[in-house]
Amino acid sequence: MAIIGYARVSSLGQDYEQQVEQLKNYGCTKIFSEKQSGAKKDNRKALREGMEYLREGDKLVVTKIDRLARSVRDLQNIANELDEKGIGLVFLKENIDFSTPAGKLMFTMLGAIAEFERDLINERTSEGRERAKKQGKHMGRPAMPEKDIKRALQLYNERETNGMSVNDIIQLTGVPKSTIYAEIKKLKDKEQQ
Structure with missing residues (x-):
């Protein structure tokens, strides 16, 4: 039976030496360590290597739960x-x-407990959304002013003469690329009808 350690810190400026020391004191014979966000298991190369290294009867030791998993589901x-x-x-x-x-x-x-907490959060979010709708509050991103969208489309259509790229148009008008392309698609769909 091998006792294997896993140490992780979230950013390059942090140090996992204290974790490594605690793991050695516990009796870990091999330690996998990395400086990586814990948001996604797929991004944690040392964790994957450690999981592949472990064999039946072995033990994985971690200093704290949040060093291994960032959510209860992940855990x-x-x-x-x-x-x-x-x-x-x-x-x-x-x-x-x-x-x-x-x-x-x-x-x-x-x-x-985590499942109960998730359900409560979902319930509160739904209630808040319904309350906001009843009060007539706009949900989501604020709508772009129509004049800005028209200006962006005009500049887009004049690209050959004005020499502007789509990024230039976005910078000048503040209209997102997705909005520009969505409006162009709407115009093309109208023309085809």
Whole structure:
């Protein structure tokens, strides 16, 4: 059985040496470390390498939950993947060992709490959106002034004579590229009817 550590900091200016020291003190014989945002598991090369390195009966040790996962869903996915391979998971700061019955219970409770929290947030967001609609408030990005859109389309159509690129037009008028192209498409669709 190997005890493998994983250390991560979010930015290049941060240092993971303290994490590495804690992992060594726990007994980790190999440590995978990286300076990378934890937002997406796919971006974390050292984590992927560590997951591939681990074998049944091994244990992955991390100093804190947020060093391994940025969301409960991410944590659940990683923990389930490790569990299916027969690999233990330990968080030092939280004193959680997912290979024990108490650790599995804690993991289940974290998942249930996170799901409850997600449902509450979704419910509040829906209620807020409905309340805003009833009050006549505009939802989403503010509409571009019609005169700015017309000016952008005019400049777009005169590109050969004015020498402007689409980026120049965006800079001058403030009309986003997506709006310019959407309006051009509308005009072409009208012409084809």
